Amino acid sequence: MSLQTIGKINEALARRPAELEKARAEGKKVAGWFNYNVPEEIIHAAGLIPVHLGTGGDNRLVELGARYISAMNCVFTRQIMGQFAEGGDEYIKNSDVVFIDVTCKQLYRVYELVRYYFKARAEILGVPYNFQVGAGKEYFRREVAAFAAKLEKISGSEITGQALRHSVDVYAGIRAAVRELERIQAGPETPITWHEVYDVIQAAYYLDKDTYLSLLGELLSEIKDAPANPKVKTDAPRILISGSVIPPGDRKVLDLVEESGGRVVVDDLWSGFAPYLDTDVEEASLEGIADAYLARHPHGSLPVLDIGQDKRLKNIKKLVRDYRVNGVLFHTLRYCDCFTFKAAETKNVLKTLGVPFLEIHTEYARSDIEAIRTRLEAFIESLGTRLEITSGLIGAGI
Amino acid sequence: MSESVAFAGVDVGSLGSKSVIFEDGKIIGSSILRTGLKSEESGLDALDAALEDAGRRRGDLKYIVGTGYGRISAPYADKTVTEITCHARGAHFLHPKTRTIIDMGGQDCKAIRLDEEGNVTDFAMNDKCAAGTGRFLEVMANVMKVGIEDLGELSLNATEVLPVSSTCTVFAESETISLIARGEKSENIIVGIHHAIANRIHGLFSRVGIENDVFFSGGVAKNVGMRKALEDVMGIRLAQPEGDPQLAGAIGAAILAQEAWSKKKILAVV
Known part of the structure; x- marks a missing residue:
C-alpha cells in the first residue's frame, strides 16, 4: 500500500508549475539553479522562489542538446541544453534568472551557452578549487556575498538578518527530516523504500520550502506507525550508490538494481542524499552559510590532491559502516569525467575494507540495458554468495 | 533401481x-x-x-x-x-587452481577474478563493441577468406606480427583490407588481428588484476592462435584444462x- 503523504507530495508537484506561474503573475521572481554549491537558503531569504533545475533520462533531448554543446560533454549537460532548446520544461520556462555554481566545469559551459544561444539570464557563483586553505574560504565568502547582492537586486529588497535566520531554520528542518527518512528506510523492515525517499528528496527541487518541510513532517508521522513494506527484501544485498548525477527523470540504473534483486540503502549522489549528509549551518549569516557549504560532502569534480584528506572517500567509508552496506555501485555517466576518473581510486580505497565495488558506465540511450543487467545481476549474485558464506549457510553444506 | x-x-x-x-x-x-x-x-x-x-x-x-x-x-x-x-x-x-578467467564469447569479453571456492570476487566486461569477441574474429576470417576454425592455426605460421591498430571491427576490417592490398603475407596479418584483440583484453585486466592460474574460457578459447597471442601480449601462461x-x-x-x-x-x- 502506498503512503498517503507520498500521494500528497505527488499532487503538490503536479500543481507546482501552475503555482509558479501564478506567483510570477503576482510579481514574485523565480530563481532556478544548477549544480551543487548554490546556497539555496539565501535565495529563499531574499524572497525569491528557488527551483533546482535539470532532468535526465531523455535521449531525445540529449540529441537535441548536442546541436548546441559538444557531444563530448556529459549526457546530463547535453540534456539540459536540449531542455533550453526545446523550451518545454515548466521550471526552466518559469525561471526569471538561472544561477550556476562553478563546481562542475561542464555546467559552467552550460552557463556560457544558454546565454549565447538562448539569451537566458544566467549568473554564476564561483567555487574555489581548494576548500581547505584560507584563501579558498575567503574566495567563497566573497562569491556568496556577491551572489546575495545579485539576489537583492533581482528581488528589489534587502536580505534581512531575520529572513536569513528563518530560512536557515527552514532548511535545517528539511535536512534533519531527510536524514531521519534516510535512516528509517535503511532499517531491516521499513514502511518506505530508498527509491521513495530518493523521489521525496528530489521533490525538494521544486516545492515551496515551507510546504515541503510540513509534508516531510507528515510523512515521518505516517511512517512511524505504518506497517513494513512487503516489497522491501530484507535479505537482499545492501547497496550504496555513488558517482555521477541521477537527476529527476533518470531511473534507468535504479530500476535495474531493483529488478536484479538488490536493495539500495543509501547514496552519496549530489542529486540525492549528499546535500543532506553533513550540511550544518551553525551561524545564520552569509559567512556562516558559505563556510558550512565548504565544510560539507564535496562534489567529485573538485580536485583532491591528497586521497587521505578526501572527505568524499571518508564519508563513503562511514556510510558503508553506518548503513551496513554489502557492496558499492559506482554509477558514471558517459563523459562525466570528474566521477569516471575517481572510480578507480574509490574502488581501491574500498578494496582495503573488503567492500565489493562495481562501476556501471552508461548514458541515457537504452541500448546497453541488457549489458548493465548482466553486470548488476552478477554483482548481486556475488554479494549474495558472500552473505551466504558469512551467515554460515554454505559452510553448513546447504 | x-x-x-x-x-x-x-x-x-x-x-x-x-x-x-x-x-x-x-x-x-x-x-x-x-x-x-x-x-x-x-x-x-x-x-x-x-x-x-x-x-x-x-x-x-x-x-x-x-x-x-x-x-x-x-x-x-x-x-x-x-x-x-x-x-x-x-x-x-x-x-580448481583457477583464480582468473578470460572469457571470450561471441559478443562480449569478460575478465573474472575468483576465490579458491570458485566464487566471483571481481569482474569487468567489454561489450560496448565487437572488439575482443568471437564476432570480431568471424568478420576478420571472412575478410581473409579463411574458415574461422583455421584462423588460429594459420596465425602460428606467421613470420612477423603486422600491427592492426584498430579494435573497432569496421575500422580493423578496412585496415586488414589495406594490408591485403599491400601484398602482406596472410599469416602475418592474421597474427596481427589476434594481437589487436589480446591488447584490448590486456587493457580490460588493468581493472581487475591478474592472479595465476589463468583460465581461458568461451568459444574463442579453442583458437590456438588466440591463446598464444594472449600469452605473448599479457606475459602469462594459460592453464591447460x-x-x-x-x-x-x-x-x-x-x-x-x-x-x-x-x-x-x-x-x-x-
Missing part, C-alpha cells in the same frame, strides 16, 4: 548454445550447437542434445539452470544465473543446479 539424480546447465550465447548434464558430480553428457534466431528453442535443442548424449530424458532432471544472454528467454529453467557466476564455477570445476573450455558456462550452470536442488531439499526438511 535407484532414482536418477541428474542436473542440467544450459548456456545460450549469441553464437553457440551449450548444455551439460551432471550426475554424481560428473559430466555425463554435453552439447554445443549454433544459436538460432529463437534463443528459447536453441536452449531446448542444446538441452535435448545433451540429454541424448547422456542417455537421459527430461524427466530425469531434478533441476535446470539457464545462463548466457539467452537466459532471459529460458522458461524451461528452474532458475537463471549470469554467465559470469557460471563461468567462474565451471572454470573452477575444470581447473582437460575439458572443453567452451562448456565452462554450462558446466557452472549444472553445478549451480545441483547446489540449488540440494539447498531446496535441505530447507524443505528443516
Whole structure:
C-alpha cells in the first residue's frame, strides 16, 4: 500500500508549475539553479522562489542538446541544453534568472551557452578549487556575498538578518527530516523504500520550502506507525550508490538494481542524499552559510590532491559502516569525467575494507540495458554468495 | 533401481548454445550447437542434445539452470544465473587452481577474478563493441577468406606480427583490407588481428588484476592462435584444462543446479 503523504507530495508537484506561474503573475521572481554549491537558503531569504533545475533520462533531448554543446560533454549537460532548446520544461520556462555554481566545469559551459544561444539570464557563483586553505574560504565568502547582492537586486529588497535566520531554520528542518527518512528506510523492515525517499528528496527541487518541510513532517508521522513494506527484501544485498548525477527523470540504473534483486540503502549522489549528509549551518549569516557549504560532502569534480584528506572517500567509508552496506555501485555517466576518473581510486580505497565495488558506465540511450543487467545481476549474485558464506549457510553444506 | 539424480546447465550465447548434464558430480553428457534466431528453442535443442548424449530424458532432471544472454528467454529453467557466476564455477570445476578467467564469447569479453571456492570476487566486461569477441574474429576470417576454425592455426605460421591498430571491427576490417592490398603475407596479418584483440583484453585486466592460474574460457578459447597471442601480449601462461573450455558456462550452470536442488531439499526438511 502506498503512503498517503507520498500521494500528497505527488499532487503538490503536479500543481507546482501552475503555482509558479501564478506567483510570477503576482510579481514574485523565480530563481532556478544548477549544480551543487548554490546556497539555496539565501535565495529563499531574499524572497525569491528557488527551483533546482535539470532532468535526465531523455535521449531525445540529449540529441537535441548536442546541436548546441559538444557531444563530448556529459549526457546530463547535453540534456539540459536540449531542455533550453526545446523550451518545454515548466521550471526552466518559469525561471526569471538561472544561477550556476562553478563546481562542475561542464555546467559552467552550460552557463556560457544558454546565454549565447538562448539569451537566458544566467549568473554564476564561483567555487574555489581548494576548500581547505584560507584563501579558498575567503574566495567563497566573497562569491556568496556577491551572489546575495545579485539576489537583492533581482528581488528589489534587502536580505534581512531575520529572513536569513528563518530560512536557515527552514532548511535545517528539511535536512534533519531527510536524514531521519534516510535512516528509517535503511532499517531491516521499513514502511518506505530508498527509491521513495530518493523521489521525496528530489521533490525538494521544486516545492515551496515551507510546504515541503510540513509534508516531510507528515510523512515521518505516517511512517512511524505504518506497517513494513512487503516489497522491501530484507535479505537482499545492501547497496550504496555513488558517482555521477541521477537527476529527476533518470531511473534507468535504479530500476535495474531493483529488478536484479538488490536493495539500495543509501547514496552519496549530489542529486540525492549528499546535500543532506553533513550540511550544518551553525551561524545564520552569509559567512556562516558559505563556510558550512565548504565544510560539507564535496562534489567529485573538485580536485583532491591528497586521497587521505578526501572527505568524499571518508564519508563513503562511514556510510558503508553506518548503513551496513554489502557492496558499492559506482554509477558514471558517459563523459562525466570528474566521477569516471575517481572510480578507480574509490574502488581501491574500498578494496582495503573488503567492500565489493562495481562501476556501471552508461548514458541515457537504452541500448546497453541488457549489458548493465548482466553486470548488476552478477554483482548481486556475488554479494549474495558472500552473505551466504558469512551467515554460515554454505559452510553448513546447504 | 535407484532414482536418477541428474542436473542440467544450459548456456545460450549469441553464437553457440551449450548444455551439460551432471550426475554424481560428473559430466555425463554435453552439447554445443549454433544459436538460432529463437534463443528459447536453441536452449531446448542444446538441452535435448545433451540429454541424448547422456542417455537421459527430461524427466530425469531434478533441476535446470539457464545462463548466457539467452537466459532471459529460458522458461524451461528452474532458475537463471549470469554467465559470469557460471563461468567462474565451471572454470573452477575444470581447473580448481583457477583464480582468473578470460572469457571470450561471441559478443562480449569478460575478465573474472575468483576465490579458491570458485566464487566471483571481481569482474569487468567489454561489450560496448565487437572488439575482443568471437564476432570480431568471424568478420576478420571472412575478410581473409579463411574458415574461422583455421584462423588460429594459420596465425602460428606467421613470420612477423603486422600491427592492426584498430579494435573497432569496421575500422580493423578496412585496415586488414589495406594490408591485403599491400601484398602482406596472410599469416602475418592474421597474427596481427589476434594481437589487436589480446591488447584490448590486456587493457580490460588493468581493472581487475591478474592472479595465476589463468583460465581461458568461451568459444574463442579453442583458437590456438588466440591463446598464444594472449600469452605473448599479457606475459602469462594459460592453464591447460582437460575439458572443453567452451562448456565452462554450462558446466557452472549444472553445478549451480545441483547446489540449488540440494539447498531446496535441505530447507524443505528443516
